[in-house]
Amino acid sequence: MAGETTGGQVAGGTPGGRAGQLKSSGLRHGWTTGACATAATTAAYTALLTGEFPDPVTITLPKGQQPAFALAAELLADGRAMAGVVKDAGDDPDVTHGALIRSTVRLGPPGSGVVFRAGPGVGTVTKAGLPIPVGEPAINPVPRQLMRDHIAEVAGRHGGAGDVVVEISVDHGEEIARSTWNPRLGILGGLSILGTTGIVVPYSCSAWIDSIRRGVDVARAAGRTHVAGCTGSTSEKVAVAVHGLPEDALLDMGDFAGAVLKYVKRHPVDRLTIAGGFAKLSKLAAGHLDLHSARSQVDKGYLASLARQGGASVELTAAVAAANTALEAIQLCSAAGVPLGDLVAAGARATALDVLRGAPVAVDVICIDRAGAIVGRA
Template sequence: MSNSAPLRRGWTTGACAAAATRAALLRLWGGDWPDQVSIVLPRGERPVFDVAHRAEGPGWAEAGIVKDAGDDPDVTHGALIKARVCAGTGGVTYHAGEGVGTVTKPGLPIAPGEPAINPVPRAMMEEVVAEIAADLARAPDVDITISVPGGAALAERTWNPRLGITGGLSILGTTGIVRPFSCAAWIASIHRGVDVARAAGLDHVAGCTGATSERVVQALHALPDHAMLDMGDFAGGLLKYLSKHPVPRVTIGGGIGKITKLAQGAVDLHSARSQVDFAALADLAGVPDIAGANTALEASRMVSDLGQRVAEAALARIAARYGMARDGSRIGFDVVVIDRGGAILGRAS
């Protein structure tokens, strides 16, 4: 940032699980407990982790790493990521311990019934096992149980319940690195939501800009939780993915300010990255006076049908750009515009 220190990056739960696996495996296979361990991340970085938890018993060893998410407001920042290792019988096998979820719905990178430990963290742990096994002339046959004390409560603040991951958190990460305030993580969650909805055979999903519009749209269409995609400001992230992975019907809902920006061609609806063009809004309304309004909501109070006009304009823009999916199928969009109290100002379909 221009006038302060750069934001500090952190480490994913997957990186922490791999580091904990290394520490526990070194102890299981006859070494001393390390104070610190280093692992190689997918892009070659070699971070060092302090070992914060140690436990052992007959035939097993367990280590824990406290997750440091840097300056990102990550729900798992400060959580203890533990790995318990014991001898296995055929390669590396994973188990969900306390606070780690289990996949129950198709559409995710991990099959139903498996612990919610994503492919890249699994690959990192398998690399750790293979490396240490080669160094110590051991067979790389290990059972790994990952746990996160308190993870079930933390998971309620994530997308996991909607994605069909029950009982706790997912062990995540594609690079091993948490970049502060990264849009990529949110957009990836949107994509996984679409994947789960498609795998479940849903023919209607909804992307909304916030909690109020989500509540209104879900009640309006009686949609299940896993049909609700937490679009937020990332309309482009949702719409572009749907063009490659279509669902027959999609509702877009939001406040009049954000839907106005969508109607005017913006697909990133954050206030720092797009603004309402009030002159264009006045042209849409046919009322020049609203060009001086401070907000789209203020303008809607000056023109009674402005919400409906915005809904229709947004629908036309979305349908023209995204209505034909890449596989040639049609996506039927509809738009719902609300005010701050949740009253519907306009609907177009």
């Protein structure tokens, strides 16, 4: 899953809502759905009070940047104003890149303040454990506050009371949300409006990590005492088959083993299963907490040393060290009756326990091959 990120150094806003340039990486940063919703809301409320849409519309982000956003849609009629902004995620592979985020604003009763509604394509929270109460639109706290601040600013400038109903919608949002964690987290009907800084930092992976944390929160709130961090859909199926876990106990860990372990350390459950491919879990066994191929590699020398500990001959140990892939290494060992898979699982469990550092969490590890067959357990 790709998604919004929530931090990082940026060069500052650029006109027209176009993504800016990251100072250090040369990649373009982008804007979160929360920033886009705030820009659309600011423009819509301004038009409701003045009859004119500011285009581009400038907002102030939590860290002081002031990007300007071009409007892609405008409507002023029947006591309401609608403005739309196309999200630009910069160079991040964000599933919401290019989505049209709309805000429709109408006046509310005196003293009502700002009331948020979920329009088409924005989800509604149906499970406890998220930062928004059950029944509320899936608009996170920081974007809510950002919109409130800008509504108050527009009201002060143009003589409004600031009592409004704000409906956020995302074109095709329900379809896009199927590519996110939202259905599993109990956010139904569409996307979440996210962001803590307003800025998407390419490949910072914080959105995925945030989803892992929310997954743990939802599982705990549902009373789950056993969760599974899985590297992919095949390992999820294996974890379900072995342990009979419900969907809301499954964490889409991907490559972020460290994120799961560090969060579970602070928010313990009785039991954590780590399930994944043999090659990825061999990296965890070797002490790597980020299992992505760009940031850690399978250490076949380490596999060879494990094989030797498991009774491999000198010749087999050398063959494992020279193996082309981790798959070849475990096939060689399996054929010789050397339990390399179990040894890798034990090593991965040892790394996990080291990260958990005495937290009251029981850990088991399941290693699988590409076909989903279990090749090691600890």
